[in-house]
Amino acid sequence: MKLRFCTVPVTLLLLVFWINPTPASAHFFPNITSIPASLIPNTTIWDAFNALDGCRKGVKADGLAKLKKYFQLFGYLNNSYDNFSxxxxxxxxxxxxxxxxxxxxxxxxELDAPTLKHIVLPRCGNPDVVNGTSTMRSGKPSNRYSANSTxxxxxxxxxxxxxxxxxxxRTRLTYAFLPENQLSDVVKGVFARAFERWSEVTPLTFTETSSFYGADLRIGFFSGDHGDGEPFDGVLGTLAHAFSPPAGRFHLDGDENWVIDGDFLNSSxxxxxxxxxxxxHEIxxxxxxxxxxxxxxxxxxxISSGTRKVELANDDIMGIQELYGSNPSYNGSDPTLTPRTEWDTSGAPRVDYLLWRRGILLVVELFSLLLFV
Structure with missing residues (x-):
């Protein structure tokens, strides 16, 4: 949900936006080795923030004005704040x-190294704080959270x-791609798998339709200012953003180097x-x-560049099932959509967790039997 104060009717704004879209010719690559060196930047849009290490209240340093705009973009400074010195x-x-x-x-x-290291990471363009209220840890009672809990x-x-x-x-939702993007079936298949990860644990189903303006969920790649008040910023920085129900709009930055196969094992x-x-994430x-x-x-x-992270965690499953309930076929075990040949966030080949767990139990059982022989 992107909240903006405006006197123009929302329906008119949506109509104007979709009549005059500014689609991008997105960069898709079958694997990381196919990315041309000319498209790999030496620095990213937020790397300059690293020079602010050690800054604290009362100091003046070049770059703090831009950092304030960063924090306003993601809701940490409200929209009325205007002291961009x-x-x-x-x-x-x-x-x-x-x-x-x-x-x-x-x-x-204070701006210490761990904080700045996190600030410069690529991220979702949706704010963490909406109208002064954080939806993350800082907005929850302190007794509900333990950072050291495993x-x-x-x-x-x-x-x-x-x-x-x-x-x-409304359990059957349709989705469509902006026709001007002319996405291949391979790229569309990536989104189909992403939708399946949510339908696996909920009663929701997702079906692609050719009717873009008639679809519940509308997906498009754009560059820079594309008419929704949340311009993209080129390579890395903000990667994508999506709007809450029932808006159904999902925008991705066409300037990113989008990798299809998810294999970051050999290089990233x-x-x-x-x-x-x-x-x-955006779904x-x-x-x-x-x-x-x-x-x-x-x-x-x-999410760091060169990282694959596609499996729903327990926290995601609990949240989505609070909204929609569980898929009748879901038995509460770990989702199983990721094949064993895919890669996880560490960049190492993934071993299916359920098979691994069963293997460990089998080893323990055999070891126990040997002790009593």
Whole structure:
């Protein structure tokens, strides 16, 4: 949900936007080795923030004005804030502390190296704080969260304000691609798999349709300012954004180096972005989920380039099932859509968790029998 104050009727804004879209010829690559060296930047749009290491309230440093705009973009400074000087003021300190809490960092309100390392990561363009209320860790009671917990028994998922969702009974949703993007069947297949990951654990089903303007969910690749008030910024930075139900709009930055096969085992160029990982995250927004502070969750806002992250975590499943209930065929075990030949976030070949777990139990059982021989 993108909240903006405007006197123009929303329906008129949507009509104008879709009559005059600005589609991009997106960059798709079958694998990371096919990305031309000319498309791999030496630096990214936010790398300059690293020079602010050690800044704290009361100092003045070049680049703080741009950092304030970053924090306003993601909701940490409200829209009425207009002091975009290079002075480190009280508002910036509070914004940084909230950010640090949301991303499980030491909440000092100062720009230390771990905080800056996280700020420069590519991320979803949806805000973490909406109308002054954080949907992540800093917006939850402190007794509900333990950053050191290894077993997540407490929900950290979140929803958009007022918990918008697709109406009860609307379990069959259609999706379509902006015709001007002229996507191949291979690229469309990536999105189909991303939708399946959500339908596996909910009663929702997703069907592609050729009727773009008649579809519930509309997917398009754009560059720069594309008419929705959330311009894209080129390679890395913000990767995509999506709107809450029932808007159904899902926009991706056409300037990214989108990789199709998800294999980052042998090498991982700084600018390579796994398309399915981003698609699974943004579909969560289309269905009504906000951002999560659980790093393993699909709804965590950032993802490093050269990373694959496509499997729903328990936090994602709990959140989406609170909105829609469970798929009658889902038995509560780990989702099984990722084949054993795919890659996980570490870049290593994935071993199916269920088979691994059964193998460990078998070894333990055999070991126990040997002890009593």
């Amino acid at each position: 290079d002075d480190f003021d009280d508002y910036l300190e509070k914004a940084i502390r909230t950010y640090q809490l949301n991303f499980n960092l030491y909440a000092t309100g 077993i997540h028994t407490v929900a950290h998922y979140s929803f958009f304000p007022n918990r918008p969702r697709w109406p009860p009974g 160029p700084m600018s390579a972005v796994d398309l399915e990982s981003v698609a699974v 969560g927004h289309l269905l009504g989920l906000g951002h999560s502070s659980v790093e393993d969750a699909i709804m965590y806002p950032t």
